[in-house]
Amino acid sequence: MPTDDTTTPPRRLALQTLALAAWAAGNSRTWAQTRTSAAPASDAEWADQWRAMSRLGYGPNAILAQVLQATSPRTWALQQLDAAQCASQQAPALDADVQDINAPLPQIFEGAQRERQARASIKAQGDTTKDTADNTRQRLDFSAPADPLYFNRTMIEKTAVWRLSACSLPEQENPLLARMTEFWFNHLNVYIGKGPVRPFVGHYLIHVARAHALGKFEDLLLASARHPAMLHYLDQAQSVANGTRGAQGSTRGLNENYARELMELHTLGVDGGYTQTDVRELARVLTGWTVGPNAADGFRFALRAHDTGSKKVMGHVYPDGFFNRGEQEGEDAIRMLARHPNTARRLSLRLAQFFVADLPAPALVKRLSQVFMDSGGDIRRWMQALLESGDFWDASNRLFKTPMDFACSALTATQAAPERKSLLLTLGFLNGAGQPLHGWQTPDGYKTDAATWMAPEALTRRADYALQLGRQSVNLDFLLPYASAATRQAVAQEKPALRNGLLLASPDFMYK
Amino acid sequence: MPAPLQAPQIRRQFLTTLVAAGSAWAAPSLWAQGSPRSEGRLVLVFLRGAYDGLSALVPHGDRNYTALRPTIALPTPDGTAQTTLRLDDSFGLHPALAPLLPLWQLGVLAAIPAAGSPDATRSHFDAQHHWEIGMPGHGGAASGWMNTLAGLHTPTDGALGVGEANPQILSGPAPVQLVPRGQAATRQGVLGDARTRDAVMKLYAGKDSLSQAFRAGADSRMQTAQTLSADMADPSMASKEMLAANNGAGAVQGLQLDAQHLGTLMRQDRKLRLGFLSAGGWDTHANQGAATGALANNLGSLAAALVQLRRDFSQPNDVVVVCSEFGRTSAENGTRGTDHGHGNALWLMGNRVQGGRWHGNWTGLAAGNLHEGRDLPVHHDFRAVFAQVLRSTQGLGHGDLDRLFPGFAWDSALDGLMRA
Numbered sequence: 051m052p053t054d055d056t057t058t059p060p061r062r063l064a065l066q067t068l069a070l071a072a073w074a075a076g077n078s079r080t081w082a083q084t085r086t087s088a089a090p091a092s093d094a095e096w097a098d099q100w101r102a103m104s105r106l107g108y109g110p111n112a113i114l115a116q117v118l119q120a121t122s123p124r125t126w127a128l129q130q131l132d133a134a135q136c137a138s139q140q141a142p143a144l145d146a147d148v149q150d151i152n153a154p155l156p157q158i159f160e161g162a163q164r165e166r167q168a169r170a171s172i173k174a175q176g177d178t179t180k181d182t183a184d185n186t187r188q189r190l191d192f193s194a195p196a197d198p199l200y201f202n203r204t205m206i207e208k209t210a211v212w213r214l215s216a217c218s219l220p221e222q223e224n225p226l227l228a229r230m231t232e233f234w235f236n237h238l239n240v241y242i243g244k245g246p247v248r249p250f251v252g253h254y255l256i257h258v259a260r261a262h263a264l265g266k267f268e269d270l271l272l273a274s275a276r277h278p279a280m281l282h283y284l285d286q287a288q289s290v291a292n293g294t295r296g297a298q299g300s301t302r303g304l305n306e307n308y309a310r311e312l313m314e315l316h317t318l319g320v321d322g323g324y325t326q327t328d329v330r331e332l333a334r335v336l337t338g339w340t341v342g343p344n345a346a347d348g349f350r351f352a353l354r355a356h357d358t359g360s361k362k363v364m365g366h367v368y369p370d371g372f373f374n375r376g377e378q379e380g381e382d383a384i385r386m387l388a389r390h391p392n393t394a395r396r397l398s399l400r401l402a403q404f405f406v407a408d409l410p411a412p413a414l415v416k417r418l419s420q421v422f423m424d425s426g427g428d429i430r431r432w433m434q435a436l437l438e439s440g441d442f443w444d445a446s447n448r449l450f451k452t453p454m455d456f457a458c459s460a461l462t463a464t465q466a467a468p469e470r471k472s473l474l475l476t477l478g479f480l481n482g483a484g485q486p487l488h489g490w491q492t493p494d495g496y497k498t499d500a501a502t503w504m505a506p507e508a509l510t511r512r513a514d515y516a517l518q519l520g521r522q523s524v525n526l527d528f529l530l531p532y533a534s535a536a537t538r539q540a541v542a543q544e545k546p547a548l549r550n551g552l553l554l555a556s557p558d559f560m561y562k
Numbered sequence: 563m564p565a566p567l568q569a570p571q572i573r574r575q576f577l578t579t580l581v582a583a584g585s586a587w588a589a590p591s592l593w594a595q596g597s598p599r600s601e602g603r604l605v606l607v608f609l610r611g612a613y614d615g616l617s618a619l620v621p622h623g624d625r626n627y628t629a630l631r632p633t634i635a636l637p638t639p640d641g642t643a644q645t646t647l648r649l650d651d652s653f654g655l656h657p658a659l660a661p662l663l664p665l666w667q668l669g670v671l672a673a674i675p676a677a678g679s680p681d682a683t684r685s686h687f688d689a690q691h692h693w694e695i696g697m698p699g700h701g702g703a704a705s706g707w708m709n710t711l712a713g714l715h716t717p718t719d720g721a722l723g724v725g726e727a728n729p730q731i732l733s734g735p736a737p738v739q740l741v742p743r744g745q746a747a748t749r750q751g752v753l754g755d756a757r758t759r760d761a762v763m764k765l766y767a768g769k770d771s772l773s774q775a776f777r778a779g780a781d782s783r784m785q786t787a788q789t790l791s792a793d794m795a796d797p798s799m800a801s802k803e804m805l806a807a808n809n810g811a812g813a814v815q816g817l818q819l820d821a822q823h824l825g826t827l828m829r830q831d832r833k834l835r836l837g838f839l840s841a842g843g844w845d846t847h848a849n850q851g852a853a854t855g856a857l858a859n860n861l862g863s864l865a866a867a868l869v870q871l872r873r874d875f876s877q878p879n880d881v882v883v884v885c886s887e888f889g890r891t892s893a894e895n896g897t898r899g900t901d902h903g904h905g906n907a908l909w910l911m912g913n914r915v916q917g918g919r920w921h922g923n924w925t926g927l928a929a930g931n932l933h934e935g936r937d938l939p940v941h942h943d944f945r946a947v948f949a950q951v952l953r954s955t956q957g958l959g960h961g962d963l964d965r966l967f968p969g970f971a972w973d974s975a976l977d978g979l980m981r982a
Contacts, residue, residue, distance in 0.1 A: 188740075285848045288897040300633075303896020307847040310684065310902065320685045321701070328682075328935065482746035484727035491842045492611065494687050504772070504777025505728045505740050507786070513762050514751035540764045548761055556765050557772050 105560035107225020109459035151252025155348035209252035220463035233293035236495035254279035267427035268388035284308035290355035309333035450500035454485035520551025581914035602879030602955035617906030626927035689887035694731035705734025718836035825874025881912035905938035946973035954980035
């Protein structure tokens, strides 16, 4: 588990910049020239490198491109498993001005509470001079001391800054770890626009999706179930045994939102063999699971709100009552769902769709399911099986980039993430593309297939973004060897100021 | 593949003229053949997440209503503010929908209180998929039915989606125009600069599908941005830009601006006859509120969007339909919200809609009449509703309708839904 100790290594960043500059200086070939002298022998090898970097990360920057030329993509891919797993156990590199997102949970709860109080007091006083919409501050500018009134807004922005940096600075965050974090965050999606969820998304990314990215699925699922972001997002925090007395003597009860999505989306799948009765019963099992603003892990089991009657979920009986095993029975139910063969199938299909093809071969999905079951949901071994499959490296398994892929790979190539202007541009692009960062409203997560994202007008918006980002970019010559002859030729004809942007806007750059 | 027209073109036009002239005697023969009205337009507003129809079309006449919803029932109509707006003895409108009351009174707005998909799934995503491909219970890949509808005629009718990247309902072989949510739709971006545009287009000069899509997108985008910015420059339209600060993608607050863009684009390009809009934020499991609150705010935005659409879609055969994938539990849950249900209220707006009244069966909220003892039943299949609309306003016959909705059954209980 990552600790909350998040000192940034500024020295490391400075060294990277130097290394990058030195490399770029020694690489001033002309645009008409094509491949480097140390080039791999064949197009297939360039393609394998591209695939490895673009799918097990967000594509090359100049340094990563060099690394891949010195090793075989298959070897590199397997090395990344170890490197990513190792990195997942360390705290992420967080710049000083965004460290709040990884603060201890009680502090985050307190910040949210202070904002609520500040807003309530402004409302009570009828103070119209105070700008509650925060229109005065420049977005992503954290230089001024934090105003309690804008706590949530600031946390949303800091989360975005860290996330885009992690997904585009391979020297700062292991690329495969960034990818796996995306995969799991999307699988166990939370929406940053929902009021109480807002300040917790960064913490959820770090301590749920990232920390367990290559661990055991059931631990990941349990961590998600107990995290304030998920507890708030799917209303589990409020779900209590029917008839529980609430404030001012009101009666509260069950909310089946989380129980349903836990089975439908997080584990079994919609045809996974559960009924409406199972949804209700699982919701009863989970009653009392709620947020704990003072607890280090943000979780609290409220025994008073737990349904102590006997419950039965998919044939498993939870007798409860006598032994007061309330919290444990929820954990048992979640682990039972995580270990179910239908969960293995559903997750394996999603994994193959994310890393291999929109319509992966059924044999691959079957093999992955088997590995998942045999290993007790060991994600590292499951990923290894994927990387060792012929399917992953098969050139006919193409994947079209999602807007998120596209933006992060362009940011990676240009190394523009430290620039707040580039990040604002990126957030705007993702909004317009229909894939706002941490902004997918529904628990299914966004789709990753070409059928969803290859829409005519949307393609032209990629070109907008690419040309704007390319304008201030370092030289992107290192991308040339991965491009088709037609693209290289078309780009070479243009004036230098346009070339970076055109490479990023090219058809070749749309695939991973 | 387009289906052959069912009647010779000249006959279609002749009948259209007669109907426009209000010739009542023509109705029976139209009925038999479908009434061809080639200019009819359909706009579908999909409320993703299952909106709580029992808070929008309030069954105030049913005493179970307040019993089932002790903290979230809308107050019984008494003529004062923040109470249900009485429509008749059975139903009323949520006060946040007050802007729709004049449309109801004018007779151009109608509701079907218990409609939906006959499939019993309570999964948002399965249910939306069923609605969008027009095949309840069908899990596999298929074209969206609005795409199939666009392809029924030769030349293909234009279809336009505003908001989502690529909604399932519009996906399929017929080309459709998709423009983004909010202000982004009004900008040409780098394509606005001729030199840059040329350079970019050279990258996409190929015959591959990506290049073709890119070129089509560039044309469409130039056109879209030009049309919308010309519209904004018109001072009479400027006041509608109050929603310019549209931050949240998918938020219901942006719906009015999307509706305005849809209306403008379909007004400027008459080949566009099918429109699709959507808004999320309706999955109100907790603290949904009653006369005020989260759901009330969403309903207010929806009402504003519908009033906006009424301005642009008031031709004789324009119809706007508002629906969700399913309804919500008739009882309030333990957290002052509602969980996933089954049947739901569906709305229709247009001059040919028999408005000012509700249609179809309503069996109330007594426990014995609820689906699985908890939800409104689906008395009317959504496919049968669209079949009524499309037959009446676009002249589709049974063969065409069956291609959109394979195996659907005509529902004669809805025969009074559309004006002859």
